Amino acid sequence: MPRLLIVAAIAASYFVFAILLNSVGTVILQSINTFDISKPEASVLEGFKDLSIAGVSFLIASFIPRIGYKIAMLIGLAMVGILCALTPSIASFWVIKLLFAGVGTAFALVKVSVYAIIGQVTDSTKSHSSLMNTIEGIFMLGVLSGYWIFSAFIDPLNTASASWLNVYYFLALLLLAALLLVMAAPITTPAKEELPGQALGDFVAMIKLAYQPLVLIFVLSIFLYVLIEQGIGSWLPTFNREVLGLPVNISIQITSIFAVSLAIGRLGAGAILTKVHWYPFLNSCLVLMALIMLLSLPLATRVPEGTVLSLFDAPLAAFLVPMIGLMMAPIYPVINSVMLSSLPRPQHAPMTGLIVVFSALGGTTGSIITGYVFEALGGQTAFYFSLIPIVLILVTLFFFKRSSHSMTRPAN
Template sequence: MSRLTIIAAIAVSYYVFAILLNSVGTVILQSITSFDVSKPQASTLEGFKDLSIAIVSFAVASYIPRVGYKIAMLCGLALVALLCAVTPTVGSFWIIKLLFASIGTAFALVKVSVYAIIGQLSSTTKAHSSLMNTIEGIFMLGVLSGYWIFSAFIDPNDASSLSWLNVYYLLGAMVLVTLVLVLFAPIDKPSPGDTELPASRAFLDMLKLAYQPLVLIFVVSIFLYVLIEQGIGSWLPTFNREVLGLPVSVSIQITSIFAVALAVGRLLAGVILARVNWYPFLNVCLLGMAVIMLLSLPLAEKVDETQIINWTDAPLAAFLVPLIGLMMAPIYPVINSVMLSALPKGQHAPMTGLIVVFSALGGTTGSIITGYVFDAMGGQQAFYLSLIPIAAILVSLFFFRRACGALSATSAHKVS
């Protein structure tokens, strides 16, 4: 029962942060309209979110085991609850920036803690991969919910209205409920082996991890993956609005197909990976991503938005482009699981710090590049750029598998 309570606590935490983090695409669209900011200016919201994740993860990931995973999560949740309560009252673009900075800071604490807790709850690689995919699948269900929650607060008759900011009162209440659940969850304190090193030594050990060839290839892979996911996910509502000509509310709601595809893909991956090897599976996923983009983007043409009232009026591309999420969904949790399973549990927290840092840098880079290309050349060209990092991931995964194989062979030789 205590194990289920812990899983519930980390799952709900991930669910709430999924809504907050992935609302950035919706907020970018609304900020362009409500606060009259340019696309490059709006794209900085991704930076406030992701760079705060990167900085906090890099600075404190190795210290979190010393403080305790529960305390770290509670601090992050309390910070976000406070900013959610303040944001609608201020109603300005600068408070939105501060809100996303606080969300990023809190998620850094939560993600490092959650990944370490998953390690505590898993005794085998398969169990770890299964629980990881389940938690990441729940994260995507939160992303799906977020699009509908935000669209419910948008005034369809006045897109520039600030009434949509009232959504943060609801989200703040959800964060407080999550805080209470985490407070009463029997989360174990880190083992003595995780905290017996001096704080400075623990930080240096995290830096040393990045110099290992396997880890270098791994962080390049996750950087490229998140660059694609955030570049598409953050700008898909704006793509729907400006390229496909959908109304604002429909643009946001139809983006939920992307979240559904990601959630289904990750939940199915947990089943498929119990039967097949991860490497050929991910190669098929990457090739599928490229095929979907090459088939769907030529169909994306500007239409007369006065003809579009609801989903049934939307062009075919509005439904095809988000399906890339089905193919990309398993990549991130699988390579994370493979990497973490290859390390001693005492290194999971610092390794997660590196994961969060490079994920954040990839997300910011992807969103900003997409925003500038979108502004200069249009949405179709911006999305076509995703083909470059898709090809690069195919290459990086080849070397990642070879490095994993070399590590396994070395470990087997030492045991014998």
């Protein structure tokens, strides 16, 4: 029973943060409608979220065991719960930015704590892997739920209305429920063994690691991948609304296909990679990503207002564009696996720091660039621009493979 309560607490926390973290695309679309801001202005939300995660993960991760994982999670949940409760009453874009900064900060506390707690409640590699996959699966369930939860609070007849902000009252209740579960869960306080200078030591180790040519190629690949994923994922609801002319609620709901595609793509890749080498497989994925963009974007023409009343009325392009997630899904976990498996275990922590930082930078850059191009040249052109980093990843993977040829363990 105590273990079950702990698992329920961390799963509930991950579920609600999945909704908040992956609501950026929806909130960008609604902020443009409600607060009458430009697309470049709206694009900064990704930065408030991602840079907060990166900064807090790096700066205080080594101090979290000192205050205890339970307290760290309670701080994160309470902070975001308060921000969610305040957001609808203030109803301003600056508080949306503050909310995403808070979500990023809190998720860094929660993620570090959850990963450590999983180690506390499992006693073997097999059970650890099983629980980790379960928690990440619940996170994906939260991602999918978020699109439908947000769309339920949007008035399709008055897209400029701020009534959609009431969704944050509902999310505040979910956060309260997760907080109560964490309070009740018998999460143990870790032994405070970390030295005061460990954070500085981690920073120095990370910088030294980044000097290696293989690592430089790897972090560039990570940066480019997340640039594509966040550029498309964050702007897909706006693309559906402004390029295809879909109603706002359906624009958001149909974006869930992107999340489903990512989930299916990663599950399928796990099976495929037991039989094929990662390098030709990822090259095939990148080529197919480019083909999906080249085939689907010419079909993206605006439908007449009032002709789309449900998902089943949406044009073919609305379903094809998010299917790129199937092909891009394996890239990020596979190159992470290849890189980490090439390093001795003591270097995994600083490498994880580099992954978090460059993922955040890539996500923020992708969202901002897409926002500016979307504003200046239109949504189709903005999505066509994803072909550039796709080609660049093909190049970086070539050098990455050549530099990592001495590795003996395959990435699965």
